[in-house]
Amino acid sequence: MSDILKLQRNFKKHLYRQTDDKIIAALPYSKQEALERLNIYRNNVFGNFNSVLSSIFEVVKMLVGEKYFEQLCDEYNQKHFSRSGNLDNYGDAFPHFLEKLKNKHKLAFLPDVARLELLYHKAYYCADAKIFDLKKFQKIAPQDFSNLKFELHPSCFLMASEFPVFSIWKDNIENGGRKKISLNKAEFVLVERAHGKVEIHNLSKEEFIFLANLGRKKLYNIYKEILRQTKKTCDIGALLNKFISLGIISNFKIEA
Amino acid sequence: MLRKTAKTFSKNGPAPTKKVGVGLRGVHMAHVRENAEKLAKKIGWLEVHSENYYAQGGPSINNLIEIRKTFPISLHSVGNALGSAAGVDLEHLRKLKNLIEIIDPFLVSDHISWGMVDKKHLNDLLPLPYTKAALQVITDNVSQMQDFLKREILVENPSTYLAFKNPEMDEAEFINKLCKASGCKLLLDVNNIYVSSENNSEFDAKEYLHKLDKKIVKEMHLAGHSKNEIFDGKKNKKILIDTHNDLVCREVWELFKIAAKNFSGTATLIEWDQDFPEFDVLLDEAKKAEKILNS
Numbered sequence: 001m002s003d004i005l006k007l008q009r010n011f012k013k014h015l016y017r018q019t020d021d022k023i024i025a026a027l028p029y030s031k032q033e034a035l036e037r038l039n040i041y042r043n044n045v046f047g048n049f050n051s052v053l054s055s056i057f058e059v060v061k062m063l064v065g066e067k068y069f070e071q072l073c074d075e076y077n078q079k080h081f082s083r084s085g086n087l088d089n090y091g092d093a094f095p096h097f098l099e100k101l102k103n104k105h106k107l108a109f110l111p112d113v114a115r116l117e118l119l120y121h122k123a124y125y126c127a128d129a130k131i132f133d134l135k136k137f138q139k140i141a142p143q144d145f146s147n148l149k150f151e152l153h154p155s156c157f158l159m160a161s162e163f164p165v166f167s168i169w170k171d172n173i174e175n176g177g178r179k180k181i182s183l184n185k186a187e188f189v190l191v192e193r194a195h196g197k198v199e200i201h202n203l204s205k206e207e208f209i210f211l212a213n214l215g216r217k218k219l220y221n222i223y224k225e226i227l228r229q230t231k232k233t234c235d236i237g238a239l240l241n242k243f244i245s246l247g248i249i250s251n252f253k254i255e256a
Numbered sequence: 257m258l259r260k261t262a263k264t265f266s267k268n269g270p271a272p273t274k275k276v277g278v279g280l281r282g283v284h285m286a287h288v289r290e291n292a293e294k295l296a297k298k299i300g301w302l303e304v305h306s307e308n309y310y311a312q313g314g315p316s317i318n319n320l321i322e323i324r325k326t327f328p329i330s331l332h333s334v335g336n337a338l339g340s341a342a343g344v345d346l347e348h349l350r351k352l353k354n355l356i357e358i359i360d361p362f363l364v365s366d367h368i369s370w371g372m373v374d375k376k377h378l379n380d381l382l383p384l385p386y387t388k389a390a391l392q393v394i395t396d397n398v399s400q401m402q403d404f405l406k407r408e409i410l411v412e413n414p415s416t417y418l419a420f421k422n423p424e425m426d427e428a429e430f431i432n433k434l435c436k437a438s439g440c441k442l443l444l445d446v447n448n449i450y451v452s453s454e455n456n457s458e459f460d461a462k463e464y465l466h467k468l469d470k471k472i473v474k475e476m477h478l479a480g481h482s483k484n485e486i487f488d489g490k491k492n493k494k495i496l497i498d499t500h501n502d503l504v505c506r507e508v509w510e511l512f513k514i515a516a517k518n519f520s521g522t523a524t525l526i527e528w529d530q531d532f533p534e535f536d537v538l539l540d541e542a543k544k545a546e547k548i549l550n551s
Binding site: 009032039048 | 266284307310311312313314315320333335336337340341343345347349351357370371372373374375376377378380382383384385387390391417418419420421457474486487488489493495497
C-alpha cells in the first residue's frame with residue numbers, strides 16, 4: 001500500500017473516529033494543536049453533510065427539534081458514507097435510517113415524512129420533458145384508444161403512506177406544525193416538477209391507483225384495477241383530462 | 257522522475273473580453289438571469305461550481321444554459337478529489353464531461369487536494385503532503401482527467417490549516433512540477449495564499465508568488481475569509497478559515513497587486529459562498545480588481 005494511501009486512510013479514520021494517533025504523528029505540532037487543526041477539517045466535512053441533510057429534511061428537523069436532528073445527522077454520518085463527489089444523493093438512506101430508529105424517536109410517521117421530503121429533493125433534479133402534444137392526441141383514431149399507454153413527467157413520484165403525511169408536511173411548512181392532525185388516516189401523495197417548481201399534491205385513492213398504473217397498463221385495465229381496489233366505478237376520461245392539463249402526463253404511445 | 261501523458265486538447269469555449277468575473281451562486285441566479293445584458297457591461301464572465309449542475313434537468317441547469325447565452329462561463333469543480341491515492345472517480349468525471357458539452361466553458365478547474373479514500377468521499381478539500389509520492393498521485397490523476405475530458409484543466413492552490421512533517425518541497429515548487437508534468441495550468445487563489453501563509457509559519461506569501469512559474473497562471477481568485485483561534489496546549493493561536501463570506505481583505509489586495517504584475521492579463525474572479533450580500537457588493541469588488549489589473 002502506498003504511503004499516500006496509508007496517510008489518507010489514517011486521516012479519514014481520524015475524522016470519523018477521532019482516535020487515530022498515526023495522523024497526529026505525521027503532523028509537526030503538539031498533540032493538542034494537531035487535534036485542533038484536524039478538527040477544522042472535521043467540522044468542514046461533517047458540517048457539509050449536516051447542512052445537506054438539514055436542507056432536504058426540513059420538516060423532519062422541525063418535528064424532532066434542531067438538537068435531536070443534529071444527533072440524528074451525526075449518527076447517520078457515521079453509518080452512511082458519501083459515495084460521490086457531489087452530495088445530491090447523500091440523504092437517500094435517511095428515511096430508512098429513521099425507520100430503523102423508530103423506537104428511539106417514537107414518531108412512527110417520521111420515516112414517511114422523510115420519504116416525502118426526499119422525493120421533493122429528487123423531483124427538483126429530474127430530467128425535463130416536452131409538453132404533452134395535445135394536437136397529436138386529438139388526432140388518434142377511435143379504434144386506437146383502447147391501446148393507448150401514457151407516460152408521467154420524469155419528475156413525478158408517487159407515495160402511499162398509512163399516515164397523513166401530506167397534511168403533516170403542509171402544516172409544518174405553512175404553519176410551523178400548529179394544527180392537531182389525527183394520525184388515523186392514510187394519505188396518497190404525488191410529487192412533481194412539471195412546471196419548473198416542485199409541487200406536492202394530496203391524491204384520492206382513485207387518483208393514486210390511476211397514476212401508479214398509467215405507465216404499465218392500458219386505460220380499461222386501470223379502470224378495472226380502480227374498481228377492484230376501491231369497489232367504486234370512476235370516470236377515467238376525467239382523470240386523464242385532469243392530469244394532462246396539470247402537465248403530469250407528458251406523453252403517450254399506441255401499443256398493439 | 258514523473259510520468260507524463262501525451263495529450264490532444266479540444267478547443268475551449270469563447271474567452272471573455274473583460275478580464276474580471278464573479279462567482280455565480282444559486283442565491284443570485286434569478287437576478288443575473290433577469291439583468292444579464294446590463295451586468296455584461298460590468299463583468300466579463302461568471303464561474304459556477306460544476307457539481308451544482310449535474311442534474312438531468314430542472315431550474316438550476318436551465319437557468320445556467322440561459323445565462324450562458326450572455327456570459328462566458330468557467331466550470332469550477334470541488335469533487336474530483338484529484339490528490340486521492342485511490343485515483344479518479346470516472347462516474348463523477350462523466351457528469352462533468354456532460355456539463356462541459358452543454359455549457360462549452362472557457363475554463364475548467366478543480367483543486368490541489370484530496371477527498372476520497374476506499375470509494376468513500378469526504379466532500380472536502382483535504383491537504384496533501386508536499387512529497388514526490390503525492391506529486392505522482394496528483395499528476396497521474398490530473399493527466400487522467402485531462403485525457404478523459406480531452407482538454408486542459410486548471411488546478412487551484414489550496415488554503416491549508418495544517419502542514420505535514422518532512423516535506424520534500426514547498427507548495428510553489430510542488431505546483432510548478434505538477435503543471436510541468438501534467439500540462440495543467442494554475443488557478444491562483446490569492447486569498448488561499450494569504451490564509452495558508454498565516455496558518456503555517458514556513459510559508460511566505462510574497463516569496464510564493466515570485467517562485468511560481470509565470471507561464472502557468474491562467475486564472476486568479478479573490479475572496480474573503482474569517483478569523484478563528486486554536487489552542488496549541490499553551491496559548492491560543494490565530495487561524496484563518498477560507499469561508500468566502502466577506503470582502504477581500506487589505507492584505508490580500510496587496511498580494512493581488514503583486515500577482516497582477518507577475519501574471520498580467522489573467523482572468524480574475526470574485527468568489528463569495530456564504531452570508532451572501534447583494535450582487536452589487538460583488539460588482540464593487542470586481543471593479544476594484546479590474547482597476548488593479550489595469551494599473
